[in-house]
Amino acid sequence: MRWTQALIPTLKEDPAEAEIISHKLMIRAGLIRKLTAGAYTYLPLGWRVLNKVENIIREEMDAKGAQEILMPALQPSELWKESGRYTALGEDMIKFIDRHGKETILGPTHEEIITDLVRGSVKSYKELPLILYQIQVKFRDEIRPRSGVLRSREFIMKDAYSFDRDTASLDKNYKKMYEAYCAIFTRCGLKFLAVEADTGVMGGDVSHEFMVLSESGEDTLAHCAKCGYAASLDKHLLNLNVKKDFKIETLDDIKKIDKGDKCPKCGADIKLEQAIEIGHVFKLGTKYSMAMSAKFLGEDGKEKIYIMGCYGIGVNRIIAALIEQSHDKDGIIWHPSIAPYTVAILPLNTAHQASMQAAEQIYKELTAAGIECILDDRPERAGVKFKDSDLIGFPIQTKGSK
């Protein structure tokens, strides 16, 4: 891509709307623009990053035998009544009455929809196990959208759902997804922790959150450096047999609980850390299949209830979390796997013919070799070009002057 033909509206100053560094840098580097509260447009560079993250997710999901589908955002409220979750999400759930008077929900998640799909399309144990996933837009009317794409009202989620005949088979699928998540986040360049987590509104009994340590995160986890114990704060309190009916924010707060500052596994000191949740996997069990009568014909000829799992990744959050972890005073430092372009070619004097010819030659050869590069052919000063390239954070920058 030639810079003069690209839409890359970089900004010199931090935007007033942004508080955390990833939000500031995503706007300044021309990756996103706010349309309305909690809804962002991905500009060409931002879209390229998003697309690369999505493709990494696809590759790792497919490698585990998961099959991609695409479910609608418009959902009939009947299914939510059937599952018993109609009121569980409170005002976060967006509903509207359509022109025929029917209540419709803008999908905040798809457990009900996938359970309805599978109960209508799968008949026998022979068709199991099954993992289906989608990369799709979700809607939640957050009371306070903030932190850019970290907490927005419209966001992209990779949501996967597994269907099994028994818990042993669910355990295998859960392990597969856990491994896929580790591979995805590693390939995106994230340093992350998988922690025991509470199952909350999703239900089920076992779950893990994938957390990226960051000061901008809204989540807290308890971590033991000695034995590796790691749990979300909610789960840690459960592990300590403590109900969370008081406010815990710091290690001092938790010291007030009997042995609250000790690891429940090995007794060593624990540490509380702020974190960003980027993924969450759940062993749901029969919560949805039981409520919605989702059955298959077992090997013994009898009807059985599906054993389910669900597995979510906040696609947009991966990008913000990476920037939170990987930046310096000049801008973003991309992992090459998800950088908008791998190489930036910066001819520092476009009026100098030999320099421009050399730059064009490099651009041509790299492009022919399948390496994604951007040629900064703007007749701008060297300082402007350096600043923009550092701000956006292209992994390799080839600078040339006469």
Next chain:
Amino acid sequence: MRWTQALIPTLKEDPAEAEIISHKLMIRAGLIRKLTAGAYTYLPLGWRVLNKVENIIREEMDAKGAQEILMPALQPSELWKESGRYTALGEDMIKFIDRHGKETILGPTHEEIITDLVRGSVKSYKELPLILYQIQVKFRDEIRPRSGVLRSREFIMKDAYSFDRDTASLDKNYKKMYEAYCAIFTRCGLKFLAVEADTGVMGGDVSHEFMVLSESGEDTLAHCAKCGYAASLDKHLLNLNVKKDFKIETLDDIKKIDKGDKCPKCGADIKLEQAIEIGHVFKLGTKYSMAMSAKFLGEDGKEKIYIMGCYGIGVNRIIAALIEQSHDKDGIIWHPSIAPYTVAILPLNTAHQASMQAAEQIYKELTAAGIECILDDRPERAGVKFKDSDLIGFPIQTKGSK
């Protein structure tokens, strides 16, 4: 992919909900399932087709220098008031009041949003011309959703928008998009016509619709075999200087108009044909940029109004239109470019070890060679396998028996 591990719920019988052949076959072949009125889930095979269509669109748009972005579905109603279109779509537009009392629109199209984006991000004629596009989900509360994915309430659109300094430059971009559309539809295997069209609610003065001839289409076009004149019925009536205040459905109706059944260009007989609209390109001119004060700094240092174009493709419609044109009594006949898998390998007796070994070997070699194939490893009768493969319509079927 091994059939036993895939979700391919084919049906022997036509579903009661479907009237037209593409709708019937998309359900029977296990490509889609209805969730609620006008909202369909794409199952694994359907998703693969959708993904291939999207990638063909991307390649041809990128080849013309268009840049991909992604805009939100949630839109502030203020922008629609600013453009003057707040009431133009009537009850088709889905609105809701969010938890803070703010009216929000579920985007039926994005002219307002892109105009707002560009007026905020582009400053100078030096950054023009510009073509931005997205492949994104749209929402319209159709009064009568029907014909499967042909007229649904939630659908995927490729919408592109061009921004130019003058009409000569718009003409160039319009031509580029027109050419890209021809390339896209041709690569998908469609036989189509580009016809003059009325600009309707979008505004502007020049537009072309891309039409696929089909009995299931809801649109009518006037076509002259002699000189190539082709216009949508609305535009044809405009060309004849006739207002459409009476009902025209057949050639007999149009004969009642003075010279209504003659080509306005060459005077030869015209033919009326039913058709499916798969794409529409518009020279919008200044309709949105004027109403929304979207300006750039011209070469003479003065502020100018953008000259705009917009270019839509109904992504889901490409699939249904192809099936309408390309099927036989046994099922779908895919063009190889968008088939869910290119090759189906059908070992007809999975219990016969040598047959299965040969099938596995073919599967392995083709997959290694990058050819997408499906191995029907189900222990089913040959008849079942033939029927399913013909129904889905894999371009190449390799059948083997002991």
